[in-house]
Amino acid sequence: xxxxxxxxxxxxxxxxxxxxxxxxxxxxxxxxxxxxxxxxxxxxxxxxxxxxxxxxxxxxxxxxxxxxxxxxxxxxxxxxxxxxxxxxxxxxxxxxxxxxxxxxxxxxxxxxxxxxxxxxxxxxxxxxxxxxxxxxxxxxxxxxxxxxxxxxxxxxxxxxxxxxxxxxxxxxxxxxxxxxxxxxxxxxxxxxxxxxxxxxxxxx
Numbered sequence: 509x510x511x512x513x514x515x516x517x518x519x520x521x522x523x524x525x526x527x528x529x530x531x532x533x534x535x536x537x538x539x540x541x542x543x544x545x546x547x548x549x550x551x552x553x554x555x556x557x558x559x560x561x562x563x564x565x566x567x568x569x570x571x572x573x574x575x576x577x578x579x580x581x582x583x584x585x586x587x588x589x590x591x592x593x594x595x596x597x598x599x600x601x602x603x604x605x606x607x608x609x610x611x612x613x614x615x616x617x618x619x620x621x622x623x624x625x626x627x628x629x630x631x632x633x634x635x636x637x638x639x640x641x642x643x644x645x646x647x648x649x650x651x652x653x654x655x656x657x658x659x660x661x662x663x664x665x666x667x668x669x670x671x672x673x674x675x676x677x678x679x680x681x682x683x684x685x686x687x688x689x690x691x692x693x694x695x696x697x698x699x700x701x702x703x704x705x706x707x708x709x710x711x712x
Contacts, residue, residue, distance in 0.1 A: 544704050545620055548631030549577045550662070551586055552692055553610065554617035559591065566680055569693030570617065574658050575609065577620070578635050587638050589646050589661040599646040601638075601661060610707070620705040621696065623666075630669045637665050650687025651677055659690040 552571040554564070560572035575588030584606040591599050593614065610618045626634070641661065649655040656664075659675075667673045675694035680686060695701075 545577060545580060545584060546622065547577055547580055547635065548623070548626060548628070549704060550621045550623060550695055550701070551575050551577060551609065552619045552621070552696060553615040555614060556616050557614070563691060566682070566685075566689070567678065567691035567693040569691060569696060571619075571692040571696055574662065574692045574695055575604070576635065576638060576662055578603065578639065587642070589656055589658045591646055601641045601644045601646070601656070603642060618707055619703060622702045622704055623698070623700070624702055625673070625700045626666070626670055633669050634665050637668070650689060652687065659692060659695065662695070663690055
């Protein structure tokens, strides 16, 4: 079984190399950058675990996970659908602090982007609905099936309030994973977003 697992990873690496995303660099200080983060921003991470590796290979992106900022005071908090961020709350929608979301055991890089196409009112509506989804079960399934994973948690809510939101779904055809899926790269490459913060800083 382990041999098959590593062979599968090898195939993903050969067929789906990860392409670097052009991210902005800034000389602003850490504190100054985080002061710019707002409720409704998207936060991405480049994960370090096996499932993150698979997602990045299938997507061709540097990111493997996404969540949305739901509060900035007294601390930054993120809602996201995850399998194992919190061992006490596996396979569900949870709220994490920024420190938890970006823990080095989970992430080697993270970035924050602002969806400019959403109004403040829409962001408030989206967050209010997202907060009702805490504890809902993580379901990795294709577009035509019942699903709830990190990207679809956001997509299925955003599209209710902004029907024009149309990130690109990708067709995956691999063992145990076949159909159309929505990956973090579709959000990272979406038009009319502004990169607010990248750690570590990356010069294009």
